[in-house]
Amino acid sequence: MADVDINIEESPFEASPVAPETFDENHVIKFRCYKGIECFNACCSSIDITLTPYDILRLKQRLGMTSTEFLKQYTIPFEFNKGSIAGVKLLPREGSTACQFMTEEGCSVYEDRPTACRYYPVGLLSLRRADENFDRASWALVKEDHCKGHQEEREITIKDYREEQGLEEYDEHGHPWRQLVLKMKSAGPAIGQPSLASRRLFFMACYDLDRFREFVRSEGFQGTFKLSEAELNELYEDDMALMKFSDRFVRQVMFGEESIPRHDDALEKHLKRRQEVQRLREELGEEDAADS
Ligand code: SF4
Numbered sequence: 001m002a003d004v005d006i007n008i009e010e011s012p013f014e015a016s017p018v019a020p021e022t023f024d025e026n027h028v029i030k031f032r033c034y035k036g037i038e039c040f041n042a043c044c045s046s047i048d049i050t051l052t053p054y055d056i057l058r059l060k061q062r063l064g065m066t067s068t069e070f071l072k073q074y075t076i077p078f079e080f081n082k083g084s085i086a087g088v089k090l091l092p093r094e095g096s097t098a099c100q101f102m103t104e105e106g107c108s109v110y111e112d113r114p115t116a117c118r119y120y121p122v123g124l125l126s127l128r129r130a131d132e133n134f135d136r137a138s139w140a141l142v143k144e145d146h147c148k149g150h151q152e153e154r155e156i157t158i159k160d161y162r163e164e165q166g167l168e169e170y171d172e173h174g175h176p177w178r179q180l181v182l183k184m185k186s187a188g189p190a191i192g193q194p195s196l197a198s199r200r201l202f203f204m205a206c207y208d209l210d211r212f213r214e215f216v217r218s219e220g221f222q223g224t225f226k227l228s229e230a231e232l233n234e235l236y237e238d239d240m241a242l243m244k245f246s247d248r249f250v251r252q253v254m255f256g257e258e259s260i261p262r263h264d265d266a267l268e269k270h271l272k273r274r275q276e277v278q279r280l281r282e283e284l285g286e287e288d289a290a291d292s
C-alpha cells in the first residue's frame with residue numbers, strides 16, 4: 001500500500017499503538033491466543049473498544065435489553081472530531097479499566113464480542129485515496145508488551161484469521177457505518193459541521209435502534225416518508241432490517257442521498273406543522289420560536 005498516494009483517514013478503530021506498516025489479507029502473522037496463556041485476559045483488563053452499530057445490535061440481543069438500556073449501562077460516547085458526529089465505546093467497570101464482560105473464565109459475551117475484540121491484535125484500517133470516493137480495507141499488526149500471543153509459533157494469514165474470528169459477517173454489517181464515518185470525517189468545509197439535530201439523529205439511528213424504531217413509528221416520520229405496510233412491519237420486528245434502513249436514513253438526511261420515498265405533500269405538511277408550532281409558541285408568549 002505504501003507505493004500509492006494514500007490520504008489516510010483514521011480508522012474508526014483506534015488501534016494504537018499500530019505499527020506503521022499495513023498489509024493485505026494474504027500477509028502471514030505469527031499469533032495464537034488461548035485460555036491458559038500467561039497473559040490471559042490482559043487485553044480485556046485495559047480496554048479502548050469502539051463499537052459498530054452491528055456490535056451493539058448483537059450485544060443488546062444477547063443481553064436481552066433494549067439498545068437504550070445497553071448504551072446507558074455499557075457504553076460511553078465520544079466525538080470522532082470536535083463538534084462532529086459521535087461514536088460509542090465500551091464503558092469499563094467503575095473505577096477500573098477492565099471490561100464489564102470480562103470474567104475469570106474469559107469473555108462472558110464471547111459469541112457476540114465486538115468487532116475490535118475479534119480483530120485484536122490485528123487492526124483494521126480504512127484508507128481512502130485522495131482521488132477516490134470509496135475506502136479500502138487494510139490491516140496492521142498491534143504489538144503490545146503484555147500480549148504474549150505473538151511469541152506463539154502458529155502462523156496464519158490475515159484472511160484466515162478473519163475467518164477464524166467470524167469477522168466476515170461483522171465487517172459486512174459494519175462496513176456501511178464505517179463508510180459513513182469516513183465520509184463525515186473527510187467531508188470538510190463542503191458539508192460543514194453537522195448541526196446538533198443532525199448529530200442527534202445520527203446517534204439515534206446508528207446506535208440506539210430501539211429509539212429509532214419508535215421514531216419510525218411516529219406520525220412525523222410516517223407523514224414524511226412513504227413506506228408500505230409490509231416495509232413498516234419489517235422495521236418494527238426485525239433489528240437487522242432496521243439497522244440497514246437506518247443507514248439509508250442517515251445518508252438521506254445528512255448527505256442528500258435520496259433512497260426513501262417521501263409523500264408528495266411531505267414538505268407542505270412539514271411547513272404547516274412548523275407554522276402551527278410557531279403560532280402556539282407565540283400564543284404562549286415564547287420569544288424564541290425559531291428552534292421548533
Ligand atoms: S467484550 Fe469480551 S473480548 Fe471484548 S474486551 Fe470485553 S471481555 Fe474482552
Ligand code: SF4
Binds near residue numbers: 032040150
Ligand atoms: S494473547 Fe494477547 S489477545 Fe490473547 S489473552 Fe493474551 S493479551 Fe489477550
